[in-house]
Amino acid sequence: MSALLQVSNVVAGYGDGPAILNGASVKVEPGKVHCIIGPNGAGKSTLLKAIVGMLRVREGDVTFKGESVKGLRPDQILRKGISFVPQERALFPKMTVRENLRMGGYSMRDKAELERRIDEIEERFPILKERRDQHAGTLSGGQQQTLSMARTMILKPEIVMLDEPSLGLAPKIVAEIFDIMRVMTDEGITILLVEQNALMGLKHADWGVVLDLGRTLFEGPGKEILNDPRIQELYLGGKKAA
């Protein structure tokens, strides 16, 4: 199958600083949940930022549907159909839930269509409808994550990239977050996520990518990687601990 998004031997870092990514490669196939795992400092978040254009790709290439998207600005990447939810959830705390959703469609010309999309999203996530006039900053962590993810769906992106969506959430809420990812893939959205919690991420992912020291070590179906002895050594300290 041809890749939807292909990251090939990317070298990138912050500003003029040292390279964090030293030849990272990831192949993203349509309709699946991909999970990038790796120890702290492996370059997981950096990889997402490089794809989305927040960091310059110094070497290597990023192609989307066979076309290079290297060097594009974040808003141009967005228009191509790749949405990014950074670690901090990227909400506007003093804007209402509905205003946050509306900002999700800021780049849409057709404002009537935007309102229709927001209504659809509210139907799918009743909690957002219930809280529509509440400031986003007053939502619980799980609700904020739901809002962040739902907001990306306004634009009907082809790929949604999530940086540690489970960060700081209770296990029960984390399960809900992964349920939302399934809702997204049912809509035909491809997911590329970064997870600190490797077990959790791989359990829910179709495809796992293991990153270390800015390089791709190996990749494979999520459940296989979970049982790969190399993972046990590298990442889980020799035993399967949650």
Add this chain to the structure above:
Amino acid sequence: MADMVQILVLGLALGGVYALMGSGLSLVFGVMRIVNLAHPSLVMVGAYIAYWAFRLGGVDPMITLPVALVILAATGVLLYKLVFEREARSAKYSEMTVLLTFALAMVVEGALGAAFTNTQRVTSPDYATDAFFIGSVFIPKGQLYSGIVSLTIISALALFLKYSAFGNAIRATTQNRDAAELLGVNVNLVGLVSFAIGIGLAGAAGALVSFVFSFFPAKHWEWIAILMSLVVLGGMGSILGTVLAAFILSVIAAYVGFFFGATWSTLTFFVALFVVLLVRPQGLFGEKPELA
């Protein structure tokens, strides 16, 4: 008792102009994180435009107001393009902008002094020295009108920020610049427009100030301290907070003036600045400062 009501009325009447001056400062700080120390010197430019239009052409400051707004907004665009846009990429952005705006205030003051001397000026349309009476309480017409016009302009700004797509983009950029950019907001354009609006509001406030206070080029130093106290009490970047703070503090200042004398009245703002920073640094509506 009548005195107490009278003082309340006078305090409220002044609050409007302060609110208008402060809201421009607050908008610019919110979006661009620039503490624009030159803001009141640009208010002064607006005041001189209104003064000369009245003195030379007999034009009412209320008519000059939109003109001053547009001239200063255009000045804002120029300043942004020439100075601040470049600094946006600087690692020492905060320090640099403080120095730059300080220097700008000096330059504006010097230019005004050279052009118009340091004589005290005041625009004197008929209403500036007239008053309404409700029983024994008088309301100076000039202050009342300036308050009403200020609140009208601030309301228009608030509606624009709340209900227009671009206004939402401005608020979003204020609250989370990176997130706004990721959603396709051109944050540089937002910065430019906000800066132009903020400086334009300084011009508009200047036209009102020209008949509410007597002024001379160096008077902006007194105002920056007053405006900073409003912005800090309101919560850095919160326009609603700034407006409320303007009314609260100008009423308190009016009472202080009545009980302790006019000299102490201005001190109210400075004391408020210290107290707020000690007791509630985030102000009325600001976010708690991060300790990380």
